[in-house]
Amino acid sequence: MRLFRQLTPRVKLVRHYASFPEIKPCLEYTSITHPDTPAPQATLDLIRSHSQYQLNTYIRPPILFTRGSKCNLYDSVSREYLDFSAGIAVTALGHSDPGVTAVIVDQASKLSHLSNVYWNEWAGALAKSIVDLTTLHGGLGLKSIETTSSTNQDAEPKVGAQVFFSNTGTEANEGALKFARKYGKQIGGETKTGIVCFSNAFHGRTMGAISCTPNPKYQKPFEPLIPGVRVGEYNDMDEERMKVLIDDSVCGVIVEPIQGEGGVGTGKVEWLEMLGKRCRQVGAVLIYDEIQCGLFRTGEMWAHSSYPEDAQPDIITMAKPLANGFPIGAILVRSNIAESITTGSHGTTFGGQPLATRIGHYVLSRLSDPSFITSINTTAQHLDDHLSRLPRLFPHLVSEIRGRGLIRGIAFKDEKMPGEVVRMARERGVLFLTAGKDTVRLVPALIVSEEECDRAIGVLESCLALLSEKQ
Template structure:
């Protein structure tokens, strides 16, 4: 990081061409990466047109088949991807795109990674699926790695450097494996509801299943996204997602991120669970303040509510440590962390990581899944997490994030009439806020037409969540294209 800090000083270089930092920028290091002195306009022209006249017969056949047979719940551009390697993907016509979205923060090691491919080949040919009727060796190894890394780096109530060799012989935490982030959040809410009933019964002397139990309320926050199944959707506060499917589960209250004043009235004795993203992803790349998370933890402790951190998008080293909350003091840690997106680099897997004191209420039959924690998914997860947690890899993530933020800060200075002054987010989950809410979608389209894949977030932001091993040159190229798009937009 010091190398970047020096480089961000007065030594400023001009706009670089696409090939200036080496062929495809593969494995380009952050150290010495150039910073521009003016917006790049090299990519003002469209190179990947999407107008009807550019759609080939091969593409049209795929689109027609999809339209005929696939539920139309996705608004997708008329491109058909065929293969990927590193941070690049190619469509069926051979056009190359720099994937700066990483499959929505999933492909932490990029596309076509040789190590991931080898694990897939090996384990698909030995033991693909067993169900959870039987043990297999990979789930325990992945769970142990998740817990020991959390204890080493801090999180879930463990101070950095905690030992997993506890005096009572237990690990201090437990893991439940699911198939997705939505399922992880559903599982976490289900566990929290059970804890609430147990705590209510202990306080009142009544049975846990007594219908008089009112410790069932759940608190979430505006701009949250926790999934689209009925429970997760109930705590995902976007009316566009919720309204068509009401009524949702009752007893959900909505607060505002970083509002400490309202916590006392928001979270009360009836609250069984509070769920929050330390860095909101889909909702606009809004980061929770450490002081607010500590206040949230304190209020949950006062009323006996379970605190859940949804780190599905911001966790697993995207902010430069295993958890976004690893940098927060222990008195701001959650009881449960939900995990998914990058854990197996694109193979479906999710997980619920919880403190032993929470896990003890769950017994045989209280939760389950057919496919969750399969041998293949867990073997892939162990391989990917082992690589993501390597110290050199993590340091490169941190350096790359500093460089990306520096490039984004130039954009906010060059285009103040279009962009908000402050870059949102942390690490490699960053966002550019726009003053006109119609601009993010347009910029994403413009960038795609110039060969770079970006995402929107919330109502007024462009989201940047590249692969965690992306090179500095790839960052530079993406930022040059983005600057070109903003230059075109500013003149329109």
């Protein structure tokens, strides 16, 4: 017994799993290689100084990242971390991508910012890419909309959707909610203003978006919220309840097809179809917030790209990876709704500026390259093979694996587990995120390799093996 206690955690675990039948967890990464503490004195001094001047709205470990390359981040003492968080599903092409850098340098040396009082070369080009690619890949029901129906050869071809550019995700949602209200009033009069959102949603931190984010932690301190918002149960298939929830007074329904912050819950296709049908019955605008799950993260352009027609939305909001970390958001609106958004209906100082939209145009061209999409799907399948082992290896810890493609969640039975797993993995050089109350979230750059997936899951398995031994 005394001898057993003196063994290293790894040796103990190897002995323990030796008796396991066919599958064993990876035990290569049980030792701490990247301790959070003690942090270098210079880092501690910087943190102490900076926290006097910054609002302390975040809890952060004492690590200072100073550079990144591809899927790696490097701290102030050059420790390398494998980043499976990608700035929260943002840096799809990885850190410091040379192509993105070249575009930034070129455009910044020509024209960075121009107000929306004038036309620029790139906003329209990016809007066209978003509409054309959505038509090609599916989404917003555009595949089923006639895009060139005119018989008059000289007339401009009819386009099925238009884009408004913002700077962030929350602003894109804010704009979408405004558009739903304006359209609603136009078709249903002054009282058609209700908005519906769902449990575990996260739509952002501005007043409209936070009102559709039914989490007391985010909402309570900022009440009163905007009026007229109702909350339904995500994936609730009860038709009667849906009828009551979405009645004639509702102008807009906002939902994430795959939830990000809320715990990587996936909307059932049949439920989204029901939702779409009900929205069309009462003339409510269906808004899909694909800010986290969209733009090829699932291996398709949109999480809903291949969903049936009834499950197609009227508006899509996007942001995070669109310019690989340069701030940008966008609202893609079907033409029938877009017609009600007239001059002066909405505006922004920065949204649609040439620098952000040129980067977005370039990033989208890379993300939509067919060979890139194939590689995302191959890697995602490889990751899936690993992830599917976890509930079998650790049945007492892991309850289920959620998500699709490269937006994945590992749900735990004990809500204390996700934070602990993220910390342990970080101290072994891999960065994950938590999501919701019970989930560890994996949203790596879309360039992530199979070998990097092997290492990330290896670290995860070693951490879970250590944790299960403690239990």
